Amino acid sequence: MDFIQNFPFFSIILSMFSGTVCSVLPRKAARWVNTIVVSVAGILSLILLIYLIGTGESYTYMMGHFPAPWGNEIRAGILEALMALFFCIIMLLSMLGGRKKLDDEVVESKHNLYYILVNLLLSSLLALVYTNDLFTAYVFVEINTIAACGLIMIRQNGRTIEAAVRYMIMSLLGSGMLLLGICMLYDLTGHLLMSNIKESVELIMAEGTYHVPLLITIALMSVGLAIKSALFPFHAWLPDAYGYSIVSSAAMLSSLVSKGYIFLLMKIIYRVIGFDVFDGSRIIDVLFVFGLMGMIFGSLNAIEENDIRRMIAFSSVAQIGYIYMGIGMGTQAGMTASVFHILSHAATKSLLFIAAIGLTDVSGGSRKFIDLTGAAYRNKWAGVAFMVGSLSMVGVPMFSGFISKLLFAQAAVQNHGKMLPALIVLAISTILNAIYFMKTVIRIYTPVEESKYESITFKNMKLYAVTLVCFIILNVVLGISSQPIVDLIEQGLAMFA
Amino acid sequence: MGTNLFSNYGEAVAMILFVIGFTNLLLQKNLIKKIIGLNIMDSAVYLFLAEKGYINGRTVPIVVNGVQDVEAYINPIPSGLVLTGIVVSVSVSALMLSLTIRLYRRYHTLDLDEISIRLKKEGL
Numbered sequence: 038m039d040f041i042q043n044f045p046f047f048s049i050i051l052s053m054f055s056g057t058v059c060s061v062l063p064r065k066a067a068r069w070v071n072t073i074v075v076s077v078a079g080i081l082s083l084i085l086l087i088y089l090i091g092t093g094e095s096y097t098y099m100m101g102h103f104p105a106p107w108g109n110e111i112r113a114g115i116l117e118a119l120m121a122l123f124f125c126i127i128m129l130l131s132m133l134g135g136r137k138k139l140d141d142e143v144v145e146s147k148h149n150l151y152y153i154l155v156n157l158l159l160s161s162l163l164a165l166v167y168t169n170d171l172f173t174a175y176v177f178v179e180i181n182t183i184a185a186c187g188l189i190m191i192r193q194n195g196r197t198i199e200a201a202v203r204y205m206i207m208s209l210l211g212s213g214m215l216l217l218g219i220c221m222l223y224d225l226t227g228h229l230l231m232s233n234i235k236e237s238v239e240l241i242m243a244e245g246t247y248h249v250p251l252l253i254t255i256a257l258m259s260v261g262l263a264i265k266s267a268l269f270p271f272h273a274w275l276p277d278a279y280g281y282s283i284v285s286s287a288a289m290l291s292s293l294v295s296k297g298y299i300f301l302l303m304k305i306i307y308r309v310i311g312f313d314v315f316d317g318s319r320i321i322d323v324l325f326v327f328g329l330m331g332m333i334f335g336s337l338n339a340i341e342e343n344d345i346r347r348m349i350a351f352s353s354v355a356q357i358g359y360i361y362m363g364i365g366m367g368t369q370a371g372m373t374a375s376v377f378h379i380l381s382h383a384a385t386k387s388l389l390f391i392a393a394i395g396l397t398d399v400s401g402g403s404r405k406f407i408d409l410t411g412a413a414y415r416n417k418w419a420g421v422a423f424m425v426g427s428l429s430m431v432g433v434p435m436f437s438g439f440i441s442k443l444l445f446a447q448a449a450v451q452n453h454g455k456m457l458p459a460l461i462v463l464a465i466s467t468i469l470n471a472i473y474f475m476k477t478v479i480r481i482y483t484p485v486e487e488s489k490y491e492s493i494t495f496k497n498m499k500l501y502a503v504t505l506v507c508f509i510i511l512n513v514v515l516g517i518s519s520q521p522i523v524d525l526i527e528q529g530l531a532m533f534a
Numbered sequence: 535m536g537t538n539l540f541s542n543y544g545e546a547v548a549m550i551l552f553v554i555g556f557t558n559l560l561l562q563k564n565l566i567k568k569i570i571g572l573n574i575m576d577s578a579v580y581l582f583l584a585e586k587g588y589i590n591g592r593t594v595p596i597v598v599n600g601v602q603d604v605e606a607y608i609n610p611i612p613s614g615l616v617l618t619g620i621v622v623s624v625s626v627s628a629l630m631l632s633l634t635i636r637l638y639r640r641y642h643t644l645d646l647d648e649i650s651i652r653l654k655k656e657g658l
Contacts, residue, residue: 179622205629209572213559216579217552220579
């Protein structure tokens, strides 16, 4: 066994223990530990990715001393390593971009707690990505939920606590359903390891028994994870949670937490239930329909919104809808498009959140559109970054959003039954996206003759500006050199099956 | 359909309890009642697991009198899962209760809808 195969385990355990260590360190040291741990986890994932591309096959890694049917396992393939790398990059940039706001808005004694929660979030995300055991996945789903709840309410006012309570309620409903689904699947198959369950499910399907329980299990797990990742009818908690928490929390919640659950659902589809069985069930159509509805209603809500942060939050609902539409198509191309959209949406949405906070800061802290007039001239870097993010969301070529829309459209053409609704809704949703994002961009680039607010120079926001530049580069890289990444995703999905 | 309902009455009760807990967590206005609903829901899942793991006429999987035959004991894994699940649900309930205390200190009510209305009036 190569030494590199230990890396998934190292990155999970490193982030978990550094979280504990952060609680006793001084504030600045905790910040350094957090930054270094996230970077190290990213570097380990990158090395692992290169190693896996070299060997060309995935591997399982035994946790503890018990072999396959009994013990716990980690599994790493190209897709897992790619996701882990990407999550680390986004988390690092979100933390750097939101650092100043963290200092301004959160009581100093709470900063250590924040770094603990971030490290815990990272370890649970990595565990969700790498684990090969369903019950371990459930436990880390709950850890993820608790960490995310802490991230929402680290800045304490009535709004954030209410948002945290609403988030917890919806999340707990989701995890209750997921847990029941996992337990029923365990009773049906007698296994908890994903690969063993899949063999048993194939046997069950071949014998033609237990169809109804299997269908209910699939429904419970899909709907549970859909509730947790804020698919359309279950999104009521989302705008408050993203809109009023501090900016790095909002960026991480929208681009990492919900994506972790979606990735787990994809793992369940491929590695537990099997793609064909899932495709044959009717649940896939339910996900497809709700995805389509989310794409439209999320955008309509965003158009009505008068608050820039809440507008971006509602746009997330629409984008989650895109991802579920891709899953619901039931083709490999649809799944590839969904995975790519997870990456592109994560890169774009965190950029938008971070850029929006720069714009509101130079508008006296107000998030109303009327006060944001001309904000892009007062903070030039944030203005450019917000424009890049908006163009990417709308789907202008050169940026990542265009590629994901292209992939969705190509996937839709391959599936004859769902082609027409998918393409129509894709077109409508793009127009709606353009309406509210272009409205905002025009608003922030409308010159005002005498501004009552002061502008900010590069000297006062070096770290922030550098973060924005990194985000823009990430976006353009995803948009221009998308082919190698799409190839990697396809290889990774092939390894899944 | 339905003929096995009586022989599997434990599982049937667990499902009914799950639905009761789920609806309470979703629909109650009072936060404490919501948390009670959450606990009913989680306990229902544990009842389901324990019921599924039990095999009639067998005993707890702890070797006492040197009997090492597999046929003598029930399946230990569901019991292990129940323990793990209890730990998770205790921590989640504690978190929910602490959030409820914070909200109550601020707004002196446990009604989530009324808190939302007041927040809108504050216009934060």
